[in-house]
Amino acid sequence: MNFARRFCRHPGAVIGLVVLILVIAMALLAPILFPGSPWDMAGAPFEPPGEDGMLLGTDSLGRDVAAGIAYGARVSLLVGAVSTVVSLFIGVALGAIAGYLGGLVDDLVMRFTEFFQTIPSFVLAILLVAIFTPSISSIIAAIAVVSWPPVARVVRAEFMSLRSREFVQAAQVLGKRPLGIVLTDILPNALSPIIVLASLMTASAILLESSLSFLGLGDPNLMSWGFLIGSGRSVIRLAWWMSVFPGLAIFATVLALNLVGEGLSDALNPRLRKRGAKP
Amino acid sequence: MHPNPWLLTRRHLLATAGAAPLLLSASAARAQGITPRRGGVLNIILNPEPPLLQIGVNNQTPTLICGTKMTQGLLKFSPTLEPLPELAKSWTISPDGLGYVFSLQDNVKWHDGQPFTADDVIFSVMTFNKEIAPRLRGVLAGIAECTAPDPHTVRFVLKQAFQPFLLCFDATAIPMVAKHVYDGTDFRTNPANSHPIGTGPFRFVEWQRGNFVRMERFPDYWKPGEPYLDGILWRVIPDGQSRRLAVETGQVQMSTATDIEPFDVPALRSAPNLDVTTKGWEYFSPLFWFEPNHRVPLFADKRVRRAMSMALDRNFIVQRLWFGLGKAATGPVSSTTRFYDPNAKLPTLDLAAATNLLDEAGLKPNAQGIRGSFKHLIPPYGEIWNRMGEYFRQAMAKIGFEVTLESTDAGTWASRVANWDYETTSNVLYQYGDPTLGVERSYVTSNIQKILFTNTSGYSNPKVDELFAAARLGATVEARQKAFNEVQELLVEDMPLLWVVEVAYPTITDKHLHNVIQLGTGDHACFDDVFLSA
Amino acid sequence: MDISSLLRFLLRRIIKSVLVVIAIVICNFLLIHAAPGDPATVMAGQSGSADPQFMAQLRHQFGLDLPLYEQLWIYLKGVLTLDLGFSHRMQVSVASLLLDRLPATLLLTGTSFVIAIVGGVTLGALAARRVGHWSDSAITVVALAFYATPLFWVGLMLVLLFSVKLEWLPSFGMSDPGSNLHGIALAWDICQHLVLPSLTLGLFYLAVYARLTRATMLEVLSQDFVKTARAKGVPESRVISVHVLRNALLPVITFAGIQAGQLIGGSILVETVFAWPGIGRLAFEALLARDYQVLMGVFFCTSVVVVIFNLLTDLLYAVVDPRVEVST
C-alpha cells in the first residue's frame, strides 16, 4: 500500500500519529494510571509539581492535576470525534445535495451556509450551550452546528467538479439512478478531501470544547482540560501548574491532529503536495 | 482523604489560627494618640457595578455598601446589635411594646438643601418602603398608625407588640428618602435612583458607567466637623485579579464583601500595608447551606438529611474552600445573631454513623455501592460555589450517594429554585440581626411560596410554626429566647437544611485607614468618622 | 472596473447584507426566547426578595407578557431606529452600552487583524519563496504550532511570563484603574495594555494567514504567466512582488472576509483573560445574567461589523480582480 509509504515520508505526520496514539492510550489507561476519580481530593491544595507524590501538583481543592489531564483526555477526544462526525454528516449531506443538484437548491443551500458563517461561530456556540444548559450533549451539538459550513463548502466544490466529469456522465448514459451515481461514483472520489478535513475539524473541535469549558460552560460532571485551565485562571499566581500542563496537553493533541491531517492530505492526493494543504 | 496529615502551607496556618486582627475603633484610635486627620479621598472597590444606587429600589450588596454613604436610617447597630442613634436622636418604647416615639436630630439637611423632617420619615416608612421592600411588607403591615406630632418627632403605634421592630430601622432595611424627591413618582424608574439625594456625610457627584462613582464631602452634614474625608471614589474593576492587584499596590485603599476571592485573602493577610478583618457582618450574619428539596422522596426522611449532614467535614470546608473566612455553622441561627442557642449542636462528622442511619432508613447500597443518586444545582455566582458543589459531590459519594452537578446561568437557577424544580442546591441568606426577620422565613409552612429566598425547600413542621409565631409575638426578651431555644433544638434534630458555614466576608483596608469597622453592619456604616492618617 | 458598475455592485451587496443582518436578528431573537427562564426571575432573584406581584410588574415593564411575534415586531422596529432596547440589569440603554464598549473591541480586533495579515502574508511569502529551505520548514512548523494552541491558554501563558514573572507589561484591563491620564500618556498606557491581548489574538490568525499565503503562493508560482514573465527577462524579485503576490492575495482577501466572524468570537476569550472592556466580555456577562436586550444588541453589533467587513473585502476583491463580472 503506497498510501502508508507516502504518509510516512511526511515526518511531521508520523510524529503527530505517535503523539495521538499516546494521548488515546493515556485516555484509555486513565483508570489504571490513576485509580479512583479525578475529582477526589487526593492532597493538600496548591501543591507544586513533584511534592507529596503528585506528579504535576494539585489544584485549588487538592485534586491531582495529572489525573485530571488523563481523564480530561477522554472528554476532549470524545467531544472532538463525535462533534466532527455529526458536523461531517450535516456538511456532506448539504454539500452533496447542493453540489449534485445545482441550480436553485444550490443557491438556497449556499445562502444558508453563508448566513451561518456570518454569525461569529464561537459566540453562537456559547449561546447554544448556555441556553440548553451545559452538558456533554449540548456541547457536542453546539460544536457540530457551528463547524459544518466549511465541510459543506468543500464537499459542494468537490461534487460540482466531479459531477461534470465524464465518468459520471458515462454512468448516467448507462442508465444508473442518480442516488447510485452519488454513492458509488462521486462519493468515493470525494472522500480524500473529506478525510483530511475530518482530522483538521477534530482538532478545532477540541479547541472549541476547551474554550467553552474554560469559560465555565463545560459539563460540570466531566473533568476536561478546559475546566482545569478555567479553574486555574483565577489562581494563576498561586498555582501556575494548574493552567500550564492541561494547556500543553491540548496543544500536543491539536498539533498532532493537524500534522496527521497534513500527512493524510499529502498521502491521499499527491498532486496536492506542491499546493500545501489549505488551512 | 489522604492518610498522611497534611499541613496548610506555612503562611496560611499561622495567619488564621494566630493573632485575632487588631480592631481600631475611633476611641481606640484616639487612645493611641492618632488624632483624626481631615482630608484625603478614599478609593473603594465597587463590585459588581450595581444597576442603581438607591437602597430599597435595589438591595444588592454593592448598592447597600455604596448607598449607605449617602442615605441614612433612623438608627444604627453595634456589633452586639444594640441600637445606636443616627437620624433619630432618641427613642422611647411604651411599656405594652405598642408605642414607639422617635425624636429626630435637629438641623438635618438633604443634599439638595431641603430640611429633613418627620414627614420624610412617615413617607419613607409608610409609602416608599412599604411599596418597594417586599421583605419588610409583613412588619410594616403591623403598624396601626404613624403620626408626626411635630416636625422633629414621629410616633408609631403597632397592632401587636413586635420586639424586633427597632432592628428594622437600619439604613439597609428602611432607608430615609426625601419625600419631595420620590412622592408621586414611580419609585422604580425615578431618575434619582442613579444619583440619590440623602442626608449622609457624602454627596453624589458623578457616575461614569463601567468606570467609577465619585462622591464628595457634604458640607452641611448634621454632625458638626464631620466627615473627615474630602470624598470617596468608588472604582469599578470587573476582573478578580485586577481587583487584588489594585488593593495590593495601594491604588485602592479598601475592598469589601466578595471583591477579593477567598483564595487571595491569605496572601493579602500577610501583606505589611494591609489590615484584613472579618468583623462587621454580625447584623447580616450570612449563612451558607445545602438545601435539599423535601418534595423529593429521598429527602423527606429526616434520617437521610442527618446522614448527609454528618458526611460534611465543616472544618475542612472553612479552612480549604473559604480559607478561614467564617466559622463552621452549628444550626439555623448564626452565632453572631441575637437569640443564638449555643447548646443546639449539629451532629459531628461521622461517616460510620451516617451509613448506619442510611441502612436504618432502608437505603441499602447496590452492587456498585450506590444507595441513591440525585442532581445538585450549582448557583452561578463565582468560583467558590463551583468548588462547594464539587466538594458536596465527593462528600456524598463517601456515603453512597451518586451526585450529578448541574451548572446553569443566573436566570435559570433563580427560576428553577423559585419553582421548586431542583433536587439539591445551595444558598446564602442574611439573618438581619433577629431570627424573626431573617431565619423564620426559611422554615415556616406559611412562607412556602414559589419565590426565591422563601421556604423553597418545602419543610413543614407545625411545632416549628407554632414556636416561631410565639417568638415573633413574645413581649419580653426572655419569652422570645425560650421559644427560639426550643425551635433551634427542634430544627437541629429535624435538619431541614444542611447548614455548613457562617460566612464572614473579608474587609481589607489600608493600614492608614481608621474607624472603618465599628458597627454590626460593618462596611454599611456611613463613614462619617472614617479618616486617613498620614 | 468603471465607476457605475462598481456602484451597482455596491448597492446589490448592501441590500444583500441588510437582508442577512435582519435574518440574523430574527434568528437570534427566537433563539434567545427559546431559552428557559427570563429576565424577570433574574431581576427578582438579584434584588434579594420578590413576590408574584413584583414579578408580574417586572414582566409588564419589560413587555415580556406580550405575544412573541409582537415582541419581535417591536424589537425589529427598534433595531431599525438603532434603539436596541434597555438593559434593566445595567439600567442603561443597550445602544449606549454597546457604543462605549465597541471601540475597545474594534481596537483589539483591528490591531490583531493587522498583525495577522501583515505578519502572516510576509511570513507566508518568505516561506513560499524558499520552499524546502530551512526557513520554510521553520516558518511552517511555527505557524502550525500557533495554529494549534488554544487562544486562552496562550493569553494566560503570556500573562504568566510577561506580567507576573518579568513584570514588563500590565496583565489586564485597558488602562490603569488608579491613574486618570489624558492625551498621549493615556494613549501610551492603553498601548501597553494592548500588547499582550492583541498579540494573543493576532498570533493565532497570523499562523492561519501564513499557511494560506504559502499555499496560494506555491500554486501561483506554478502557473504559466510566471514562466512568461521570466521568459520576458523580468528579474525574480519583481516577478514575486508584482506578478505572484497580487494573484496570491486574492484568496487571502476572501478568507479574511470569512474569518471576520471568528476573529470577533476569539475576542471573547481574549477579553475574558485580559479583562478587556469590550463587547465580547459584555456578551458573556450578559449571557450569565440572562440579559436579553444586551445579548441581542451584541449579536446585532457583531453581525453588522462582520457584514461590513465582508462588504469591504468583496469590494477590495472586485477592485483588485477585473475578472469579477459585476453580475451577482
Added chain:
Amino acid sequence: MSLLSVENLTIGLPSGGDRANAIENVTLQINPGEIVCVVGESGSGKSMTANATMGLLPPGLPVRSGRIMFEGIDLLTQSPEQLRRLRGARLAMIFQEPMTALNPLMRVGDQISEALRMHGDTSAATRVPELLAAVNLPDPKNLARAYPFRLSGGQRQRVMIAMALALEPSLLIADEPTTALDVTTQMQILRLIREIQTRRHTGVLFITHDFGVVAEIADRVAVMQHGRIVETGTAAEVLNNPQHPYTQALIAAVPRGIARATGPTQPGEPVLRMKGVVKTYRRGGGLFAKGTSFQAVHDADFVLHRGETLGIVGESGSGKSTLARCVVGLVTPERGEIKFNGSELRALSATAWKPFRRHIQMVFQDPYASLNPRRSVGDAIAEGPILHGTSRAKALDRARDLLRLVQLDAGAMDRFPHEFSGGQRQRIGLARALAMEPELLIADEPVSALDVSVQAQVLGLLADIRKRLGLTMLFITHDLRVAAEICDRVAVMQRGAIVEQGETGSVFNAPNHTYTQALLDSIPGRHWTPPESA
C-alpha cells in the same frame, strides 16, 4: 556561423523516472531566417531543449553535458543575471496555453511595456500600439487597455507574439503555440509567424507533435523519440522520404485527409432523425441582474441510416458536443424532435430512457476522466449489463471477451485505470459502451487527446468493430483529417447550425459553403500527401 548551435546536450531526469536522461546528446543548428521544427510525441523531450536554451529548466533536472552556443556565447556558462538580460531581448519564447499565459490582473498593454522597460526601452507608449498592429490585432489603442480575460485564445497568442518580438530578438522559440487553438486560428498564427520571420529574419525553433504543421511551416526538421534525435533534414526530405523506421511509422499514422469510397446507404427508416432541435444556455444572472443567453444548437437537422457513420465537424463552441449530448439525453433541448427508430427521445423522463439505454451508448474524449479511478476495469465494463439485469458472472465473462475485442489482455479485468496509458483507457471506454450491445454509438472526440500513433490504432479499431458489428455511429471531431478517415458522410457545424452536409468525398473535394472552404484551407500541410508506407 549558425544563430543557435546545440551540441550533444544531455539533461538528466530525477531518479525513479522511466529513463536515465530527459534528452541525450542532442545536436541542432538554427541559422538566422530559418524555421527549424522539432517534432515528436508527448514525452519525447522536445520541449526540454527549448527550456534549456531559455534557462527555464525546472529545478532537479541537471545539465549533464553539452553546450548551447548562441551568437558565440555558451548559454550554459552564463550567470542567471547575464541570462536574464538576454531573455526577452536577444531570444524570446511563446508557450502552448494562451489562456493562462498572461497575468490576469494586469492590462495587456502594461505586460508588453513591462518587457520593454525591463531592457531599458522607454518608448513603450508608442511601441505597444505598433506591436499590436504588427500582429494584426484590431483597434490596438483600446486593446492595450483591456484585461486578458476579455480576449479570445487566438488574440492572446498574438499578444504573446507581440510581447516576444518587442525587442526584435534574433531567435524565437515557439513551444507548440497553436496546439490549443482552433484550426482556423491556428492557420492565421502560423502564417503570422512565417510573415514576421521573413520580415525580421529571425531564427525560429518551432516545437510541435503535428506533422501537418511541420509540412506547413518547417524549413528543416528534427524528429525526436525518447529524448534522442533520430532523424534531421530538410522538410521535403524528411516528410516525403523518411529514413528512420520511427519517422516512417509516425508519418504513416497521419490521417490522409482523402475521402474513402463509401458503401451505399441502406434504405428504410433511418436509425436517428434530428429535426428543429433548439438548446439555449443561460449564463450569469442571479437574484437581480438578468444573465446573457445564447443558442448552443438551433437548426441542425440531420438523418443517420443504419450501419452508417456521420461525422459532425466544427470548431470549439460550434455546438457539436451539445448536439451529441442531446441525442444521449445528457442535455434536454427546449424544442425539436429526436427520433430513434421512430420513437421520440427529446423529453423522456429518466425512467422512460431506461429501455433506450441498451441501444444508444457513448465514448468520451478525455481518457483520464472517462473512467472512475476508484473502480476496477472489469467492474466498469460489467456495470452496464448488470444494471440491465444480466447476472454478474455472465457480465464479467462478457467483459473479458470485450477486452479481447479491443485488443487488451483479459488480465486487465481487476487492475485500476491509473495503471493504463491514454490509448488503453480509450479502448476500455469503448469496451464499456459495447458491453450494452448498442445499435447507435456516439463518439465525442474519442481520439483528439491521443498521440498521432495511438490515434491511428484506435481509429483502426473503431473502423474494424463498426464493420464487424454493423454499428451506426455519430462521430464528433474538430479535426477534418480524422473525419475524412472514418466517416461516410460529414456535417459541418458553425455557431450551432449545420451549414453543409453530404458524402465525405463531395464535401471535401467540392465544398459549397464558404465556412467549409475556410476550414479545409486551414488544415495544416493540406498540400502534402504523406507517402504510402514503403
